[in-house]
Amino acid sequence: MAMGLLVLLVYGGYTAVTAFVGSDGEGAGSQQVASAAQAGTRGVMAPARAVATQAPGPVDCAVTPCVALTFDDGPVPQTADVVDLLAARGARATFYVVGEQAKRYASVLRHATEGGNEIGNHSWSHVDLRRADPRTAAKELDRTGDAIEEATGVRPATMRPPFGGAVTSVAAQAGLPQVLWSVDTRDWDGRSTASVVARVLSEAQPGGIVLMHDVKGTTRAALPEILDALMSKGYALVTVSELLGRDLTPGGVYRTGPAPTT
């Protein structure tokens, strides 16, 4: 048992290194990293007991309390771990990805969509679109849409402006609603795993949209507890488009979705 654990950890360390020294972008290298990351998740992090699972199929968030978890700034190879934690529970989430990462780790992105997760547009290079000239800002969104569509076959339906800096006319011209959040875990601020868990559980409400970053190890470590606690409270974990519906206004700003009235 101890030997098996050691081997997996060493293997995980090896793949973590290759993820950042590999020069072949989205090719076989990142595919290998993605599958190794999944193996690591199953071998080391998966709890011994069975986890509660969400019923498959569509959810009506006006009847069932829903929360939309969102993960920004990836994909990175470790995004595959997040996807597997979600899949083990039948839960879904939305990944607001940066275009240049989407191009590099296209296979990770494809893996995410196969699990029923949604991919949103988070600009090409994570610039503050408010400070970019409108043509550059439009190109940031357009190139990212292209990269996501190329990787997954689906063009994103929503965008999230970097730094939460809404850019209404640029987003409207791109045909994209702007999805912000109702719960900021502040995981970007060097918070501990415990504080990320605590913030989600204390602030999540029906219809809530939770901001997290799958690029952060503390957040990935917090995720099993977050998922299990929200699900035990009766929340369905859905994508942004499942929560908000498809009939959104391009350029409009959305921070929450519907909640059951009773």
Ligand SMILES: [Zn+2]
């Ligand atoms: Zn971001």
